[in-house]
Amino acid sequence: MNSDCEETVSGQLNTMDRFSDLPDFLVHHIISFLDTKEAYRTCILSERWAHISATNPIIEFHYYCKAEYSPARHWPSQEDSGRLLGYIDTRMQRYATDNLRIKTLKLRFPASNKVFGCDVEDIELLELSRKLEELSCKVDEWIRIAVRNQVARLDLDGPINYQLPAILLSAKSLREVYCINVKIPYYNGAINLASLQTLELLNVGVEERMLNHIISSCLLLKCLSVKNCPGFKTIVIPWCSQVRELTLREALQENGTIILETSCLIYIKLSDMYDDRWPVISKPGLLRNLRTLDIVFMGITDEDLNKLLPELASLENLRLTDCDKLTMIRISSIQLKKIYLNECFGLLEVTIDAPSMTKFEYKGEFYPHRAITISSQASCDLSLSITPDCLDNEGFFKLKKLMTGLRSCNALEIWLENYTNEAVCDNIEFNEEELGDVNLGLPHDITELMLTLYYMKLSRSSVSAFLNGLFWTCHPDIISLRFHLKDPDLMIQLFMNELEDMVNCWEHPLKRIEFPDANCSNILESEKVDAQLRLHW
Known part of the structure; x- marks a missing residue:
């Protein structure tokens, strides 16, 4: 018999609660996988569980949803606001008194109004200043307690005009800091942040010399993210740095630069920098270990890209x-695996x-004046996001020609997008006879064809032309259809009817049709759906 269950004289089983015999640190580790509200609910199990919940080293306080007081996500009233701050303070003081370990401290405050249970505009200036000073002092004290109790992660969305206390810069146990x-x-x-590995700043006010001071002092820093912190002229990643991931968004001022002195970087993401140049200055060879380059909203030119690659x-x-300054991209690389x-x-x-x-993913216009040629010896997945007016004889010709450069294609994904209100599109055209003597070979065999209509309905003629052009291009084993529409049933029925004709016309043994985002049981029962398609659903 199981050692946890013993049979009594009366024949009943007496179960033993082995779980409650676990030491506190092990139970803390188990409930650390729960969110704060779920962890707090365990206090109703027993007195010991109430103790466990109150000493959980993962601490989260969301000001806007009243933390553990209530699951309702609304701003606390003025009375509840004071009660909430008092509760947080009492809880933190217990950690200080009992010297309890704090692994994570997460504090979330509203950034603008509704700070003290009422609009900021309704508080007199002197009263607002006093309240903000009191709140800042409280947050300072909670951070000091966390630092003394060896906090490993700080996640802070601060109240209005909050300044981080200097003690945080000597938190030797800190491994992750997220500030908003x-x-x-x-x-x-x-600066003695000896264990810091991740630093993420969002909408943070910090001087250039202070940011560079932090970077150069944190020798174990591996992940650095600076977003919406504009005004830096120069950001230096020194030779002694171990930064592997660098993310900058709206960080550099005009003609700002990133001086790179280390070769540790494997990931760079730069966005919202409109200078017509590549902002990274480095000696030859320092980017040799870079695995991922992500450039968004930048004025990088063909010349810069050709020199960089x-x-x-x-x-x-x-x-x-x-990157609208790019006009001609020519890439030759035996290492590249994914291109977007x-x-x-x-x-x-x-x-x-x-x-x-x-x-290979392409999102944009697919017009004839745009020449796209790709070549790969590996099994390559294609993802194309295009507007319907690009799909005519020339558009399907370009699609098929694009696929001829691939040794094999496992999946082809096509997004048809409409950027305005949901509307009916009648722009897709395809007539194989008009292609004349064009010979690009037989349709390519692929495993899956994924089609998505995003806020767009197609007319019957467009659906017929769309599917006919695709079957001229490729023969999939599986077709997966997604419709981001208010009422997709009519479109599903229309596609099913047309697919029945297409499969028979092209003599293609389609194995299965999938509608991942829709319940199609009523359509499957329709007599109009071909029995072959229904059987292979």
């Missing part, structure tokens, strides 16, 4: 989004020779 809507005052003393000997993932070109509307020619490429 706070200020970091300049500090010219020694040969230095990226290990680059595997390249993403270019809204999204809404770079200035592009006229794309030539890619990447034998190892397994994913």
